[in-house]
Amino acid sequence: MNDYRNETGPPAPRSARVDPIELTRRLCAIDSTTYHEGAAGNFLSGFLQERGWDVEKTRVEQPLESASAGERWNVYAGALGETPDLVFSTHIDTVPPYIPLSEDEEFLYGRGVCDAKGIIAAQIAAAEELRTAGFRIGLLFVSGEERDSAGAKAANLNPKGSRFLINGEPTDNKLALASKGSLRAVFRAKGKMAHSAYPELGESAVHKLIEVLHRVLAIPLPVLEDVGPSTVNIGQIAGGHAPNVIADHAEAQVLVRLVTDSAPIRAALLEAAEELAEVDFTLEIPFVRLKAVDGLPTMIAKFTTDIPQLSNWGEPLLLGPGSILLAHTPYEKVAKNELLEAVGLYARLARRLLG
DSSP states (O other), X not given: OOEEEOOOOSXXXXXXXXXXXXXXXXHHTSOOBXXXXXXXXXXXXXXXXXXXXXXXXXXXXXXXXXXXXXXXXXXXXXXXXXXXXXXXXXXXXXXXXXXXXXEOSSEEESTTTTTTHHHHHHHHHHHHHHHHTXXXXXXXXXXXXXXXXXXXXXXXXXXXXXXXXXXXXXXXXXXXXXXXXXXXXXXXXXOBOOBTTOGGGSXXXXXXXHHHHHHHHTOOOOEETTTEXXXXXXEEEEEOSOTTBOOSXXXXXXXEEESSOSHHHHHHHHHHHTTTOEEEEXXXXXXXXXXXXXXXXXXXXXXXXXXXXXXXXXXXXXXXXXXXXXXXXXXXXXXXXXXXXXXXXXXXXXXXXXX
């Protein structure tokens, strides 16, 4: 992977404080759905450079499944030659579809306002306050979190020596005590095509897959008393050619949210598919417990984050404005006063960690 360091020279004069609401507006005007993060990465790089940060852009490769040939970036900002004590981080990409920004007096609406462009804006505003006060702070914004954490995996190969990592996801401005993991599995069944009037001449892959998924839904999943249960979702099913044709292929995508080690669940999924389908495990993100800090309200994140893929960036914490219940929906929104509150919370948390 190539690093592209902007030509900085002496830091630019620092202008007025960053307005997180206005910066969120500017970021959400750019479509950065996964695999299309290039324009947003370029904007962030230029914005931070203009404010006196030393900026590095690192290319994140497009995967084979992507239909885009466009550039995508990780963006790191810090002080030239300085090892940061703490790094703020979140992701540039959003889930599709792109939803244009709108607003009223109280809320911003649109794709990314809480997941996670509003978080980017709040972290930048907090980081600027902290560096003005003399703290050694870095910023890391990555591509691909919503799909395969490709950007985080790339960034983990080039850590900056930070002691703490404050990752941003929508947690209602509460500090997360744990984050569930994910195990993604693809089930593929094969059959024999035939005329549906003569099913005895064929072998239905769809019927096989239905039986497998029935078994999957019956698997007893572990529960942690202070975290909650593992859960399973059959998110996608495809197969066959027509209603009057015996299906010779069928496929399902399944996602398990983990609260324990994945090994027993992997074994149970393989057993469910036995003699009926093949199983391909395409993604695993482990369950993690996170640091608590006295005086800050807490929650349990039932979702996964980039934190397990950023293990070389310091002790992790998870905090951000907005509700995960609205992320990934057509109704994504964030309260403007929650963005302002997040700036203060990020700065307060960093000061507590760094003394």
